[in-house]
């Protein structure tokens with residue numbers, strides 16, 4: 001078996017209203033079943049989601065958290081504005097975004113964006129992935145999947161990795177339950193987080209710094225599915241989430 005992963009060359013610094021689908025099609029020969037992996041940073045930039053923290057007026061909670069973190073109060077207010085729940089506020093500011101993604105500081109990021117500016121995640125990353133995916137299909141005439149990624153930490157481990165935050169025509173989880181192992185035993189719980197694995201693989205080529213490679217094409221794993229795919233398929237329901245329950249307990253007992 002073999003998988004190919006390669007960068008799209010000649011991607012410019014992305015500005016508001018840039019057409020990412022055209023940039024991809026102008027600089028790569030797309031094939032059927034390609035998985036186009038795109039860093040959320042450039043999706044958000046094209047959607048105009050850059051802002052200056054000093055333009056945001058911080059409320060009481062933001063001022064308190066900002067003081068603890070020695071952070072810009074406008075930045076913290078922006079995080080709170082994009083969150084439906086704060087799961088921890090110190091020593092990490094861990095939130096669930098309005099979109100259901102649990103991450104540090106709502107994914108708001110100051111790297112690879114102009115000095116003085118921050119960049120948000122896309123507001124609805126599945127919708128962004130679908131818009132770009134359909135445009136690529138229109139231009140190229142090929143059938144593709146899209147994964148929009150961000151860099152996130154993991155609980156228990158040092159080091160960040162690429163993860164999926166938005167999807168078009170690829171289910172995020174592959175279910176192995178009911179399949180057999182090498183010895184004929186039934187697999188009972190294994191679900192493979194394929195979208196995060198693809199994001200991690202692509203992130204190896206993107207890197208995190210000044211590489212200038214926000215788009216990677218993964219070829220050789222056909223996972224294209226119906227249009228109903230959503231990143232939310234992999235968000236564990238609240239009632240089954242032991243870690244969230246534990247974090248809520250900690251906050252109540254502070």
Ligand code: GDP
Pocket residue numbers: 010011012013014015039040041042045109111112149150151206207208209210211212213214215
């Ligand atoms: P994130 O993981 O979505 O937060 O994005 P990163 O900031 O880690 O950037 C991922 C890759 O995209 C790195 O190779 C960056 O150099 C690159 N990158 C970020 N913004 C741009 C841009 O506007 N143009 C180009 N060409 N590369 C960018």
Ligand code: MN
Pocket residue numbers: 041107109150151
């Ligand atoms: Mn990021």
Ligand code: MN
Pocket residue numbers: 150151207208
């Ligand atoms: Mn990154």
